[in-house]
Amino acid sequence: MPGGQPDLQQLMQQAQQMQQQLATAQAELAEAEVxxxxxxxxxxxxxxxxxxxxxxKIDPSAVDPADVETLEDLVLAAFHAAMAEQRQLTEEKMGPLAAGLTGGMPGMPGLPGA
Incomplete structure (x- = not known):
């Protein structure tokens, strides 16, 4: 590489490869359920x-017309638990790609703010 410049063709191939990996990870996330x-x-x-x-899904035994607040709390807690599972799954699928971005490509520093 003259002058220590990165090989543009190699960088483009790496970018395309990362784009394909990102699309695959996004498709896997869209199909997965937690x-x-x-x-x-x-x-x-x-x-x-x-x-x-x-x-x-709400078990009928959780429905008490005299205590709607408890049911509301249970629904909210279930949503929070599902979202935590979704975040963990996203980290597992997208984490390696994010690491590739923060590490940068040969001859280039990591992306700003990454």
């Missing part, structure tokens, strides 16, 4: 890896 539950399984929320809610 669940969160609360109250020992009284309320269960299912979401995709992309964050789309696909289901909410």
């Amino acid at each position: 669940t969160g539950s609360a109250g020992g399984g009284l309320v269960t929320v299912t979401i995709t890896g992309a964050g789309e809610v696909t289901g909410v």
